[in-house]
Amino acid sequence: MEYTKNGEQHGLINELIQGKELAKQLCNTLLSSSSCSSNEFLIDKILSTYEKALTMLNSDSNLISTNGSPSRSDLIHDDEFKYKPPLKKRKTMPKWTEKVKVCSETGLEGSLDDGYCWRKYGQKDILGAKFPRGYYRCTYRNVQGCLATKQVQKSDQDPTMIEVNYRGRHTCTQSKHSNKSFSSKTKLPLLQKNQSHKFQTNQPQKQEKMKQTQEESFTFEAKLELDTNTNTITKDDDIFPWFCYLSPSIGSENGDNHSILLSEPMFLESFSPDTAPFMSPSTSESDLFCLSPCQFGSSNSNGIVQTSESDITDILSAPNSVTNSPIMDFDMFLDKEDFDTVFPFNTPEYSSL
DNA sequence: ACAATTTGACCACG
DNA sequence: CGTGGTCAAATTGT
Numbered sequence: 001m002e003y004t005k006n007g008e009q010h011g012l013i014n015e016l017i018q019g020k021e022l023a024k025q026l027c028n029t030l031l032s033s034s035s036c037s038s039n040e041f042l043i044d045k046i047l048s049t050y051e052k053a054l055t056m057l058n059s060d061s062n063l064i065s066t067n068g069s070p071s072r073s074d075l076i077h078d079d080e081f082k083y084k085p086p087l088k089k090r091k092t093m094p095k096w097t098e099k100v101k102v103c104s105e106t107g108l109e110g111s112l113d114d115g116y117c118w119r120k121y122g123q124k125d126i127l128g129a130k131f132p133r134g135y136y137r138c139t140y141r142n143v144q145g146c147l148a149t150k151q152v153q154k155s156d157q158d159p160t161m162i163e164v165n166y167r168g169r170h171t172c173t174q175s176k177h178s179n180k181s182f183s184s185k186t187k188l189p190l191l192q193k194n195q196s197h198k199f200q201t202n203q204p205q206k207q208e209k210m211k212q213t214q215e216e217s218f219t220f221e222a223k224l225e226l227d228t229n230t231n232t233i234t235k236d237d238d239i240f241p242w243f244c245y246l247s248p249s250i251g252s253e254n255g256d257n258h259s260i261l262l263s264e265p266m267f268l269e270s271f272s273p274d275t276a277p278f279m280s281p282s283t284s285e286s287d288l289f290c291l292s293p294c295q296f297g298s299s300n301s302n303g304i305v306q307t308s309e310s311d312i313t314d315i316l317s318a319p320n321s322v323t324n325s326p327i328m329d330f331d332m333f334l335d336k337e338d339f340d341t342v343f344p345f346n347t348p349e350y351s352s353l
Numbered sequence: 354a355c356a357a358t359t360t361g362a363c364c365a366c367g
Numbered sequence: 368c369g370t371g372g373t374c375a376a377a378t379t380g381t
Contacts, residue, residue: 121372121375122372
């Protein structure tokens with residue numbers, strides 16, 4: 001992909017920065033119990049900004065879509081949802097990839113928490129990858145029919161990087177998060193393939209569990225960058241600072257995350273996970289929410305978001321994204337209904353915010 | 354006893 | 368047919 005068009009890239013960054021600022025304003029507005037009209041205006045502006053950014057990205061077809069899916073910018077225009085994917089097989093399930101970098105100094109890279117409860121249902125060696133991929137689904141799949149799943153895999157290049165591929169939004173209500181702790185729910189395959197899996201799943205596991213208790217000392221890094229090799233876009237904290245990356249050391253189990261949240265503009269409790277499906281899973285209930293592309297991170301995860309198939313447009317659909325703003329793939333984009341769910345600002349229920 | 358994880362088998366897709 | 372994703376029995380943990 002050639003994202004070498006400096007001018008365009010610069011413009012994109014500007015748009016994104018503007019979006020950030022607008023989001024901040026909106027947050028402030030919301031926090032000050034502002035008027036609806038003011039909110040609507042800001043939201044419109046934000047949407048417009050993202051549209052522009054997406055359009056810019058879209059202008060490079062290679063950048064956005066690798067499988068012929070409609071570009072996101074096509075979708076974000078309300079009245080342009082007429083588009084019907086030609087032969088889309090399925091997939092209304094949003095999907096996005098997130099990369100989380102865990103500071104190895106803490107030696108805690110074995111786990112991470114995005115705020116949801118996951119149950120591991122599989123692990124597989126992936127061709128060409130050093131580390132096996134772990135498959136997780138929502139703990140409440142059976143109970144609440146939540147179909148959210150995620151795949152977790154250590155990065156080949158940088159073992160401190162954890163790649164988390166989310167699929168589907170959470171439809172469950174994970175009330176337990178109200179007592180928010182930074183417990184990690186995901187354990188990563190720590191060993192490389194050539195190491196004994198048997199060993200891996202036993203002994204190290206205990207170590208990991210012990211590590212989990214130390215998770216509060218996790219530190220994360222987040223950045224956004226364009227990876228010209230992989231056609232992916234990563235988020236830079238500078239660009240999307242409001243994505244709220246809390247350091248576990250800051251937020252705390254009993255601590256008041258809100259105080260932190262307030263330091264960076266974010267959308268707080270006025271959104272509940274139930275009413276705002278686009279929110280970050282990571283924050284789940286307690287704490288932070290974010291507009292679409294973003295999510296509110298919960299303490300444990302900070303990271304880099306990345307679209308696996310470089311469809312930045314997916315940004316807009318990050319329903320239950322995670323801690324780190326997800327930029328979802330739109331290889332299977334959402335239909336309008338989904339989009340409204342994810343980015344419901346145009347819906348009546350949100351117009352009164 | 355129940356819940357979660359592991360892991361080989363199975364299946365679908367390209 | 369190879370690979371990735373899921374299932375489910377066995378195992379382990381609480």
